[in-house]
Amino acid sequence: MSVREPTRQQLDPAGTAGTRTLTGTLALGAVGYALVMTIAFRGEISQPLPAVLALAVLTASCLLLFMAASAYRAPFTRATHYVIHAGLLAAIGLEAAGQRTSDAMITNDWGPICLGVIIIALSPYRPARELAAAGVVSAILIGFLTLLRAEQLARQAPPFAFVAVAVTPMLALCFGASVFSSGLVYSIRRWQRRAVVATRNLMAELRSGIARSVQQNRVTILDRDVLPFFSDLLARNVISEEDRVQARSIADSIRRVMVAEFDRSWLENLIELAGGVGADAGAAATVVDDPDRAAPAMGSDQRTAVRALLVAMIDIPNFDRHDLRIRLSKEGTGCRGEIVANLDVADHLLRSALAPYFAVMRAVFTDFQIDSAQPTLTLRFSYEQQ
Structure with missing residues (x-):
């Protein structure tokens, strides 16, 4: 950029x-x-x-x-x-x-x-x-x-x-x-x-709370799946072939959850936390198409701009959240992005509501383009890897 x-x-x-x-x-x-x-x-x-x-x-x-x-x-x-x-x-x-x-x-x-x-x-x-x-x-x-x-x-x-x-x-x-x-x-x-100094201080304060939250999620998984299994084994004092299969299944499921959480980008977390894809926690993968892991390559100001724009879109009445699509890809040393959303709003009202967000996007991204063909809004942009 x-x-x-x-x-x-x-x-x-x-x-x-x-x-x-x-x-x-x-x-x-x-x-x-x-x-x-x-x-x-x-x-x-x-x-x-x-x-x-x-x-x-x-x-x-x-x-x-x-x-x-x-x-x-x-x-x-x-x-x-x-x-x-x-x-x-x-x-x-x-x-x-x-x-x-x-x-x-x-x-x-x-x-x-x-x-x-x-x-x-x-x-x-x-x-x-x-x-x-x-x-x-x-x-x-x-x-x-x-x-x-x-x-x-x-x-x-x-x-x-x-x-x-x-x-x-x-x-x-x-x-x-x-x-x-x-x-x-x-x-x-x-x-x-x-603002940067205040943000760093706030993040330092939040890290401990985030760590406790992650730990609590792990404890919840253990309470729900692992502890009942071990309690049953202790009560029977016998390990059968079915127990081995069940233990392997529980381990695989926990491993999949941990790997998925580790691989999930900030953009997928944003979609889920903003309620953009319903209750299914894995549904963010159907919204965000990022095979090259281009989302983490954005700078902090670019992430802030995208986050604000997506939250503003989701808050628009009659927004069809299931038709939101975000595609990111890497091209050499740069990245390209595309956001497609169905917004059942008059074009002039949409532009008026999103004008400040478009202005920010134009400032932090290069080649920012807007293509509006009711009801589909398509945004294209590019950026260098940070």
């Missing part, structure tokens, strides 16, 4: 799922601000076609941002960021072309402000350094474009004063977004470190 980037979306995918509304609001605000400024200062537009194209490119970039921020398309990639940023710079250039001979004041240009607002909207999805670097590069390009237009502006001032006016608001928003992203990442990582 690829290394996760220091972004809130990849470190806290479930918590980032709700930020799409804010992202959409900021994108819509940028488009609205550009439209209002264009209408308010339409007298400064000498070339209508570039001005209209500028609004169209800005709208397309904001729409791409809103689509890419969806939990179903996570993680938000560097390439997507660069495409959006290039579109915004193109919109700034088209806006300048539309006012090539009639721009009176640099403060009437909406491009740099909209770029800064979009960078803020990007802060949950991209690393702080990338945001700051993109802002600095954009400031250089905007500054160069402003120098080319300085002579046509109505007010007389040193050219670099116009550059400062043009890039300062955008840089302020850019560095603010960078600091915000960096602070969120630091807080999430600090919380994760504390």
